[in-house]
């Protein structure tokens with residue numbers, strides 16, 4: 603039987619301000635399998651972040667049902683949210699500290715992760731001493747330190763310059779797949795979504811509905827699948843064109 607980490611059933615969301623009502627989401631339903639990487643793409647302002655906030659329990663839906671089969675959720679945003687007065691290592695063990703799980707064993711795991719991300723020699727540095735890409739990797743290390751069963755990423759690479767975004771996106775995509783972390787990635791970067799995900803969900807203009815879903819299968823990927831290998835397949839361009847066409851930014 604298929605195991606799911608979360609499910610949205612007929613979710614809608616309206617925001618109320620003093621003299622206005624914004625309908626952000628209208629009837630969205632989807633499930634995420636354990637270990638699956640799903641991307642959500644759609645026009646700017648359509649309701650993508652709201653979907654993540656509802657899954658994280660930060661916003662209540664106006665209608666529908668949210669099922670999340672874990673309390674261990676990691677959330678990472680566009681801005682890295684590192685604390686400037688804490689060293690990189692201290693930032694990365696913050697979540698463990700809060701959960702009273704900052705044991706020697708767990709701290710050693712974080713140190714190992716920092717080695718893998720090329721941040722070990724910077725563990726005693728402060729965030730301002732690191733580049734944008736390194737900061738974002740540190741933020742990811744902090745998020746993964748609590749070993750989340752569901753990872754929610756809201757445009758995590760969009761503040762990075764193009765080349766850094768490609769390489770960090772590639773490394774992160776590889777890590778998520780190797781460690782089989784169930785992930786929902788919100789991005790406006792279609793090639794990023796195609797290269798990283800198992801499935802891409804395209805939303806309509808606000809109020810967001812699901813316009814279409816795409817399964818990302820790459821037969822040409824030899825050995826372990828990585829975002830960079832996917833970008834070098836013949837299928838890649840086809841997926842990109844299909845989603846780009848359906849996104850229809852021309853508004854016609």
Ligand SMILES: Nc1ncnc2c1ncn2[C@@H]1O[C@H](COP(=O)(O)OP(=O)(O)O)[C@@H](O)[C@H]1O
Nearest residue numbers: 617618624626645646647648649650651652653
């Ligand atoms: N807390 C809020 N209060 C009022 N309106 C909001 C709030 N959060 C989001 N919205 C509105 O809901 C719509 C969807 O926002 P959002 O989910 O952030 O879009 P996206 O992430 O796709 O760019 C926007 O029109 C936004 O202004």
Ligand SMILES: [Mg+2]
Nearest residue numbers: 650651652756
């Ligand atoms: Mg957003």
